Amino acid sequence: MNTTMLKKFKLLTILVISTAILSACTDLTETVYSDIPMDMFFTSEQALLMNAGRAYTKLQPYPEEQRLWSLVTVSSDECVIPAREDGEWWDNGRWDEMQKHNVSPTNKINRQAWEFVFGGISACNEVLYETESSSFNFAGKDKIMAEIKILRALFYYWGMDTWGDIPFTTDFTDKNLPPKKSRTFIFDFVENEIKNNIAYLDEEPTTQNYGRVTKALAYTLLAKLYLNAEIWKGEAMWKDAENMCDSVMNMGYYQIENNYFDNFKIHNEDSKENIFVIVYNSTLTTEYFYWYDLTLNSMSRYTFNINDTPWDGFMTTPDFFNSYTDNDIRKKSWLYGQQYDINGKKLYELSGTGDTLWFKYNPVFPESKYRSRHKWDGARCCKYEYQTNGLQYDVVDMENDFVLFRYADVVMMKAEAMMRQGKTSQVVDIPEFKMLRTRVGMTPYTAGELTLDELLAERGREFAWEGHRRQDLIRFGKWHSAWWAKPVTNTQLVFPIPQTAIDTNPNLAVEPQ
């Protein structure tokens, strides 16, 4: 090469190197290591399923201490949280608000229940939008979209039941604040949504679709809707409710289990009675289902080998406890009397003076102790079997799947719908209905015994702490009655919309459109 070319070559090299250095000198692109940038997602069936599954995970917080389940259950007559004599659980009166039907818009549990419901709705809207927009097609796409739509309908059902007129939106891309819609509107939406999508769902319950929306759930939800139509829509629809129950019963896939507690045991996934559950895994879905901490006294940890010190809060009221007769197997849903350790020895405590104090839960205690109960007062819940491998909040939580809807409820709803149509005499002959009583050691009802009040009481005993009691009390007109530590009231057939929701969306402060 001659010198000019060499010079040019040198110049070129310098230029290239300088440009390289200069661009590196001003390069500010970010490298992300520990999260996934959105544009790398949504390109496969697995990705779409992982995204869709997210909507289902929004069910998991349901039975937490301060969510929807506790809001509707503590305000009913089957559960109470008295303050302990050392002051624990008074919590500035926020549980008392529920007890006395005086929940304020700033109540934290009310707000968190709202966030649970509307978080679920948002997730469903978003997942539906993303799944629809994705051009990727796979077998089962229609089914999963139908499932998510009905899951969303379930959340709206809860919203309508709890707060009445609520904000409504199904369009994820709509940037406006959702308007408030009346309960009737929501009712119609839920009804139509289910009817329009039920065809795509699975009919037979299998391990493949365990924990997901199936036809049986869709019919059961419609039955609930029609059963409560008189309250929610102002129009009684008992016959439709009965028809929906028949649809489930005629499928033939469900039956009443011989053992009541098989529906709630640790591995209850084999139950033929459960229709729709929230699936839990001891270690993979922690932080959601931890009733052992809510209801048991700290000493009960020796009974079940629990690692935590349970918080000793939730219990059933003395009146409710007394509604069980001693031969009712369902009475074993409650811990009462002498408690034993895991080896069967009686548990006790030594007092300051050396006396032996036997650890006994005292299920019936006077109302005067509502603000200062002894730590062992109150019958505690053990309906869901407690595993003994070291339960610990957020580390090893309950494996039992939480039952939202089961076949026994379908049978009872049919019975109630028929009774309200005047067909009580036919009800007492339904085999499943009779089995509900016989399997728990009780005699089946005669037509004379079976009044609406008695049905309400039986529903209480059957579905204790399953999240339906408040709805039942309202439907049977008993919401305002007095019960243990609650006077007669005339308030809060629906709970107030949380203040934070009104602050974010002023549409909620006005009448529904």
Place this chain on the structure above:
Amino acid sequence: MKHISWSFLRPFFINLISIVFLLIPSETIYADNPFVVKGAVYDVSGQPLPGVNIKQKNGSAGVITNFNGEYIIELQTGEEVLVFSYIGYKTIEINVNKQHNLNVILSEDIKTIDEVVVIGYGKSSRKEITGSIATLKSENFNQGSFPNAAGLLQGKIAGLSVVNSNGSDPQANYEIILRGTNTLTSRQGPLIIIDGVAGEDLKNINFQEVESIDVLKDGSAAAIYGTRGTNGVIIITTKQARKGKATVEYNGIATIQVAPRMVKNLTADEFRYAINTFAPNKVNSIYDANTDWFGAITRDMPFSHKHNLAISGGNEELSHRTIINLEQNQGLLKNNNLNKLLARTNIQQKALKGKLTLNYNSFYSMRKSNPANYDIFYQAFIHNPTEPVYDPDNRLSGGYKRVDGINYYNPVAMLNEEKRDSETDDLGGNVRATLNIPFVTGLKWDNFVSYEKSRWETNRYRTRYYPSAIGSNGIASIENGSSNNLQYESTVNYLNTWDGHTLQALAGYSYQEENMHYSGMSNKGFDTDLYGVNNIGAGSALALGTASMYSYRENNKLISFFGRVMYNLSEKYLLSASLRREGSSRFGENNKWGWFPAVSLGWRMNEESFIQNLNWINDLKVRLGYGATGNQEFANYKSLIMMGRAGRFYYNGEWINTYQPVSNPNPNLRWEKKHEINVGVDFSVLDNRMGGTIDYYLRRSTDLLYNYQVSVPPYLYTEMFANVGAIRNSGIEITLNAIPVRQNNFQWNTYLTFSSNKNILEKFTNEEFTNGTYKTGWLSGDIAVYSQRMEEGKSLGTFYGPVWLGVDEFGNDKFKNQMPDGKVPESKWEVIGNAYPDFILGWSNSFSWKNWDCSFALRASIGGEVLNSYRLYYENFSTLGLKNILRSQLDNPKFTGNQLYSSKYVEDGSYLKMDNFAVGYNLKNVSAYISNMRIYAAAQDLFCITGYKGVNPEVSLGGLQPGIEYMSYYPVTTGITVGVNITF
């Protein structure tokens, strides 16, 4: 007789008389050629002055005094004039007058205008600067022992709030805030530059090695640092290599801590009395023992010692300074220790005939500690004093007394049954090469490269008896992490003077990159506690699927181009202008780069004729500056949309992971911008015996980042991190220093700082984002309310609550607007206080007399309220029983109601603290090897005068919930230190 005033002649006479007085008549007659003069040079207090320059006025002879201040010089005749000069002292000329022995006294020439001030990327003199820059030299540092160098300037810089809310924790961090709170979510600490490395950690230097600290306070001075300049810039210069004979210095300090400040709760007898009298239904809570829980968890007299050895020396071509620093610190809490080892060396080298200067620094530091669990102090406070510490019959709890309660744990068990270890290693080095460009005088090219790497490991093991973990059979966790920081800077500097004009210009480029990653694992269910964390796979939780592990990695970059011009005319009219173009990887795609300009003017009025006639004014400068800076200290990756793991979902018979967006994208994400105007006056009067500065500033920060609640839909995620708000801070800063007394051998220096700041949150919402969480200061547990609100038009840190009117005859609180249920609805809450003080004062004094010196520093904060959590939660009888309560409730038992938040618990937080008091004695020429020695004793945190009834009114003032004293605290103690500095 007419009284003649000799006063104007006094200085001359004193010098003359001193010289005459000290003349030692000679008996020997020397030969005429050469004429030898010898003697010694002293300062006004009689100390010898080494390194004084002595030159023959009309000739070539010249010598320097030795370390004893002595000299010998050979002259031609005995009639020569000798010129004695020394930096910082007045130069004098003396005619030898045939004396062979000539001792001289030099007096100090205090001209602060010549003081060197470090500005961004260079140095200037106090005379020339036009921005608001405060300089603190080592003689004004706080005395005593500090966890890090920030303690040296607490109370010494007007406008800089330095708060230690960690008490006497050996790992205490200082919270440093300049001129009020200027941000909502980003970091508030100033940019710290140590020997040129930006973003350094103060823990990597030993506070005894700091030579001087310069603080760039206003926008015009800090704008040269662009997006990191908003919170001010603290430039720390450590002691550099020194040419000359090799010196070895040793500093040793020993400290004991006494008088811990703690909460007054009930003793065992008071507890029994209280229950029997006021809560008889809780009689089951009385046990047999008398336990001092606080004493059970603390050391009686924690002891710490620190040693620093520095060796320096060299010549014009090569010189170095190397230090080794070793420390062992015991904390007040038992088992809480911190040990440090630090080695640093600085080497300066000249090459290419002095045209190239190289400055190398390298360091290695290792810190090993057993960190404190602050919750132990809280548990000791609430613990029932009648409970014994141990209960040998309780096998399950490991022999400790255990009473069940939510968040109620035996503090001695917490202390003994957990082992926490932490170790951090830092290694770093940097090189600065400065080349004087040949053929162009005044042009220099400077290149700087720095690389630092830090590694840490934190281990924690809780045994099977740790109170909140009983049943887990031991929990072990290990976390490892490392970070590195690379910095490259290249600047070109030009300086020229002609005809009374002086011009200094600077242009530069800077690149900085940080990487960080960490990972960890945890397991439990160990058969034995003997493994600790050292066999972490052996825990049974691993096989059960309940062990956990995690890792994380991130990276960010900062690139900038900058330039500055400083010009002055006859040192009378001064101008400085700078511009920086900076980009950060943290900003959104649309806003990666920004411009940061600044301009400032100065006028040295003392050079004007109308001022020059006023003799009492030595120096008077007026300055005006404007600058724009940014704040980019928020988390990485905030502008991107990211998918992260959500819960698990049972699909087709197996569990799969689900994913969800964890952030909304924000391509417009940008830095928070601050514009500031600063007007200042620097003055020095009365023969430089008194001087100071007065500054007024107005600063407005806009585009403040905050999380806003947004509706989902249309957004993907419920929060959006967006630039919306604006804050304004304005205030006055005054610094005064004076030498009120200086005569005989006694000198008194006094130093005063005053700062007052007003903060207003101007804007917090805009049309698009209206829903930020404006309630802050959450009070957990039974209180369950927010104590503060952010409101447009009001200051941050404003307490909102019910107004307390007293206690009624039933023992319940009375409030304004009280409802029948006893509470006040939140809509009727009023402003009941503000966390920020009205003004802050610092006053320090130092005295010297012959070989003795003494100093003390006071600091006062006036105004500002503190929420006293102890009283809020525990000054009542309802929690008595399971837990202990405050003694003050027993002194005033009229109140028997429930704990409700109100103005009752928001107290005036004004205080006066004596930060330190020190006495020292200096010895010179102690022996053949030891040239100087100083022995001193100091006491720190001596007292606090305040009306505040909690433990320490000096609470954190940063962030969105300032002014709350929380109950997990580390007590303040008084430290008594003895130390010795020896120079060999």
